[in-house]
Amino acid sequence: MDEPNLNSFTMDTITRASTDLERNDDRFLMNHSVKNFSWRGLTVTVKDRQTRKARDLICDIGGDVQQGELVALMGPSGCGKTTLLNVLARRSSGAAKVLGDSFVNGVKVDAASFGRMTSYVEQEDALIGSLTVRETLKFAADLSLPNLVTKRQRIERIRTLLEAFGIQNQANTIIGTPIRKGISGGQKRRVSVASQLITCPKILFLDEPTSGLDSTASFEVISYAKELARLNNVIIIASIHQPSTTTFQLFDKLLLLSGGRTCYFGPTEDVKTYFHDIDHPIPSNTNPAEFLLDIVSSDFSSGKESSQERVRAIQRAWSTSTEANALTRCVSERAEVAEKDVNKVVMEDMARPGPVKVIGALLHRSFIKSYRDVVAYGIRIVMYLGLAIMMGTVWLRLHPSQEYIQPFVNAIFFGSAFMSFMAVAYVPAFLEDRANFAKERANGLYGPTPFMISNFLIGLPFLFIISILFSIVSYWLSNFRPTGEAFFTWVMWIFLDLVAAESLVVLVTAIFPNFVISLALVAFANGLWMSVGGFLVTPTILNPFWKYVFHYIDYQAYVFQGMMVNEFSQRNYSCGDGCRCMYTSDLADQCQIRGTAVLETYGYATGRTGKWVGILIGIIAVYRLLGWIALRLRKD
Secondary structure: OOOOOHHHOOHHHHHHHHHHHHOOOHHHOOOOOOOEEEEEEEEEEEEOOOOOOEEEEEEEEEEEEEOOOEEEEEOOOOOOHHHHHHHHOOOOOOOOEEEEEEEEOOEOOOHHHHHHHEEEEOOOOOOOOOOEHHHHHHHHHHHHOOOOOOHHHHHHHHHHHHHHOOOHHHOOOEOOOOOOOOOOHHHHHHHHHHHHOOOOOOEEEEEOOOOOOOHHHHHHHHHHHHHHHHHHOOEEEEEOOOOOHHHHOOOOEEEEEEOOEEEEEEEHHHHHHHHHHOOOOOOOOOOHHHHHHHHOOOOOOOOHHHHHHHHHHHHHHHHOOHHHHHHHHHHHHHHHHHHHOOOOOOOOOOOOOOHHHHHHHHHHHHHHHHHHOHHHHHHHHHHHHHHHHHHHHHOOOOOOEHHHHHHHHHHHHHHHHHHHHHHHHHHHHHHHHHHHHHHHHHOOOOOHHHHHHHHHHHHHHHHHHHHHHHHHHHHHHHOOOOOHHHHHHHHHHHHHHHHHHHHHHHHHHHHOOOHHHHHHHHHHHHHHHHHHOOOOOOOOOOOHHHHHHOHHHOHHHHHHHHHHHHHHOOOEEEOOHHHOOOOOOOOHHHOEEEHHHHHHHHOOOOOOHHHHHHHHHHHHHHHHHHHHHHHHHOOO
8 A cells, every 4th residue: 555645635625634633522521621731750660680679671761742642752762752651641560660641721630530531542552453443443432432423423433533534535445464464564554543533532541652663654544643632632652763853843842861860851843952062062964863862872872981971971961961960859849839739630431331332332343353364253253163073984884783883982072172273363352452452451441351251252153063964974974863953962062162162272371471381382372271171081990180270271171072072972983893792881792892891991971961061151250250350461
């Protein structure tokens, strides 16, 4: 996709967009506009893992931003940009200790009110690749806008944002998946920002909005941010690494960090004068952003000691400057005045959508994703059909005679165990869902409960379809017990097996949101369940440790014994020529083997299907509950 140029859109379009977005929506947001956002003495301290001593990630940071301003957080890698951005946005700091104050219109605002007036755009575009641009904005509106905003208003707001960001021509184009190409990188950044502007936030945080973009795309993204800040009176604070000269000049203010401390804060137009006054003049025809990063970085300088001393001198120069003193005085005086002012910032109850509506929106979004994204279920359906054909043709037309008893058992184990094992294919799909959930949860849209409920419910019909398709092919080709009751009982066990396996994937991936780690752990867990499930070593002789610690919590064990009972409890097998029966049963004089004799060698009893189903449902519930706890405890 070609990048549209900012100049191809008239200022009337953007102005109309900003007016339409604000019209009649103020009552849903706040009684008073955000005129300024300031902070003082922000310090984040962690315990060093090696020295075990306290170490400051950022130290004594102050700042003051007015409505309509675009601010750049800049500095070398590891200087604390993202840490500061997260602290300003009141995002979780983990085990870090946070000191300092932040103010909106000079007032300390509670976390709930602050969350309703702000939005945060992640560095990575956590977008669902199988949705179109319009659908992405639609679901952002459904999950965030109060019920008082009508459907017509939502549609109009989406149209306005599409036009304001110059992506109306891509409205029906998918975001893009590893298999299907979608919109470009620059357009994805604009979609990410647009989706956060649905609720007309008054403060917007952007984490590396130009990451991975070329200079042209970077300029256009920041240009859109600039216009939105100015025309909507939005405060935008963006961390940025190394902007081009033209991109750097778009910012109204710069907060320059090094080693977690301030090297400069103020208007970008005053940068040259300030650094000239402290004996670090910016040469002509030089990108000021590159020059500033060079002089405040000590990582790659030839003279390490001198470079570190230079950085400390720049930090000292700022801390004792008139600009720093004026900033501190301004923030403090405004806070003192605001404490006496009865017209403080008061947020109205924005009445976010209720749990039922959120779950409905998540189900709708997941349904679209599931049938469009072949990685989620399409590839898995093909894989399971391939497995069914392979199983049905390898164990083809088994006969009810004793030489086929072991092949029947082998086929039951193969069908149940490998159906479960192949659930590892769900890992990448859930990782995408989890990343999107983390972004939306951080912006206060919903918690882990609606996410887990919708994720569970949307998977059930697809898993049932897989169970039916797999069983239709494999069951009848292999010639298992040929009755309708037996067939649908088999389908039930396959379905519960898949639900349990997918629940295990959800649990592991919720704890370890890394593709390689999750894949390895899920594969290992399935290998463990195969080992102690009762086929490779029967429960009657299984080592007590593995039996009592793992066998009874192994969902594959209950599926295997359920399928075994389904096949052997009501079927007899001939002993063949010579009437030499391999299993002893009451039908030996008839040259037959009663199937229950096979079950006895495994220690399986009949009449316990309901109990095993209940245990299996309990295991599924525990997996989902533990996954919910993991998501609730983790804040990433």
